[in-house]
Amino acid sequence: MTKKKPKPFPKPPDAVEIASLTPEGRGLAQVDGKSVFLHGALPGERVRFRYTRLRKDRAEGTVEEVLRAAPERVPTPCPHADICGGCSLQHLDPAAQIRWKQEMLERVLAETGQVRPERRLPPLIAAPWGYRRKARLGVRYVAKKGRTLVGFRERGTSYIADLRRCDILHPTVGERIEAIAKLLDGLSIRQRIPQIEMAMGEGPCVLVLRVLEPPSARDVARLTDFGETCGLHFYVQAGGAETIRPLLGQGVDLYYDLPGADVRLYFQPTDFTQVNPGLNRMMVEQALVLLAPRSDERILDLFCGLGNFTLPIARRAAEVLGVEGDPGLVARARTNAEHNGITNARFVAADLYARSDPQPWASQRFHKALLDPPRSGALQVLELLPAIGVGRILYVSCYPATLARDADRLVNGLGYRLRAVGMLDMFPHTAHLEAMAVFERG
Template sequence: MPGSQNLLHAVARIDQTPFEIDILNLTHDGRGVGRRADGSANADKTVFVSGALPGERVVAQQTARQRSFDEARTLTVLRASADRVTPRCAHFGTCGGCALQHLDEAQQIHAKQRVLLENLERIGHVVPGRVLAPLTDAAWGYRRKGRLSVRRVEKKDKTLVGFREQDPRFVADLSECHTVIPQIGGKIAALAALIDGLDARRDIPQIEFIAGDDTVALVFRNLVPLGEGDRARLVDFAQAHSFAVFLQPGGIDSVHALWPEHPRLAFRMPAWDIELQFRPLDFIQVNAGLNQGMIASALELLDAQPDDRVLDLFCGLGNFTLPLARGVRAVVGVEGEAGLVQRARGNAAHNGVANAEFHAADLAQDLRSQAWMREGFERLLLDPPRSGADAVLRQLPLKGLKRIVYVSCHPASLARDAGYLVNERGWKLRAAGVMDMFPHTAHVESIAMFEPG
């Protein structure tokens, strides 16, 4: 096959001879950046080096070749940065779940702040009036939601359970994970042994986990119906380790409880006397402690008054909506996924919140037919996905709004949308800062506050 021949030819061209390189900077995904100066054919070419930090000199080995840059991995650190620390996890460098365990925690958040500010200036051509102090919480054992890949490796007669490796074609062979909650992170080897003992071990490609305050749930994606023996083994495991177990034989709607019959998933936000109930595949913020700090920060920046009406876009289960409702006249939450809207309404009723209403709408589409678009609001809060809020911001009647607070999981889309608000709509970016929702990873979560010009 011509395509396969071309691929083999490209791989053959990679020179795997180790080389020395000075690291000058850090990329947005946590790799070191340098230029080769060794007289080779690749001299002066930009190289992205995993496992290397600014100020270091390392011995690296090329792993991929592109027209304008090369990729490499660190073999030996010849001159270490003062910010280098020993990674806690033995799997760091192979597992793709983390990118920054070798960097001091305080420097990780500073690096993320630099990414945010550089994106705002380069993409949005905006500079915040004030840089907020970074928002942080526990750096280990924080991840309460995630997806573990499963792969049966016949050559090793072994079942692997873990995150994807840095090369995403492979599943990392994990024995533990220090970033996920301990109830999961310390039981990965036990999960691998469990699946290896199932008749259907070749037909379970993933396990999703999610944790409430009192219950940790596992969702096993089963590509074939499970026999009674396998179901009994899963129930025994759940009972032994205090898990709730769900099966997912098809799409999201196929998820159902195996044991116990009616698991209860919920987490509390005591500062607002709110409890959010959710289903095992729902989106919740992965870092419980940081989430509560983020809500408090967002509400402080929004500065909503008791007589205000607030619009909360991309509201999900009501993570911001219901705490907001405790202090204002009314809140309208809008979310694209109908199931989340239904559960947000249920959460409002569960918490006795009568001044919050929820609507389902695709916020990337034409919204002119939506009645809530024509209602007056004093404050706007947005928490969009990685794609940002460009489409809805261009449709919203912004006149009359006193403040906008934008919670972002992707600095580039925030920068683009900030540029629109500031440079096309005349708003001012009063404050922006980062939140370390995912310590030891390169994910940059941030928050920004705008006021009319």
């Protein structure tokens, strides 16, 4: 039985007008009453495009030619910007990216959450290039090209983008993408390495190779020699996170500093840490200002991770309790407290999404709370906060839709006010939007 060929895409119109920018950073146009989402288009532009996907009610495409450019359009410095899925907004002026993200945040809060902040916080902005110190890169040996590719996925496909360098990664890795690909290409297991995970703090950089079979002695020697020359440390991962091991002599301590709080945090290569350390330092400092912990207050830190906010808060509060669902992160948080000589921070492991019997900590009293949930938000713990006396909540969000949903519950259901909200530019040149919001009772 022969496989049916897919239908060819229809011929697009000669040109379309771009009405707005979608939350994913694509230009929105209308063609015969159907919404068309175009990568590389900006509001106010007139463009020619080609289709990349068709559905009954919508279509997707990419810009082929800009006939009338928006004033905010800038040249893309990266030669891979048109194909790589790592960035989506390099063609938009950085200042305009910030304005758009602020407007998007307030629109989502108003439309989805039915809330408006009493004031807007200034956006937090750090270096726009070389900022990523955590990343997962795909690896694939491509027989047709006769070599191994290392990089992010191509936009909208499962293929690895053919990168020579990456300017959003820290230069230790970003400037060596091609060299790393050539290194892997010379290994006996080059077709058995699907992924590299980059992890870097203030000092050394670790590259964790996900391996489907062990490297040979010659492979290990090649990796070690390359690492010593370039300042990289190679680990291998044969299964789950518990199988990660450094190659002989390659093990290092990973850590990052929060100078404003006199805190150093140690972490493992696959632990969750913020990808942008410069922005993270600014975020922690702003959190301390907005939460304003006092020496007579007990603070609750939910989804605390390895203590990124907990330990700086402990420097100023009477006591802080950090709650986290990952027992490994809880263990690291306790160790970090010991390393920093902090004795007024406690950590417990608990599933904050479980609807089971309440934990002992959930019946204690706290003056303030910090929430730093994953994309799924914090809806399951919101009802607890007024019951245990929390008067002020600082909510750090990595996904505006769940922030808006939770803000709706806090303001319109539990009697808090949305005192302030601000955008955090954790991922420049992407549509990813993070935020910080302050809620108060009464």
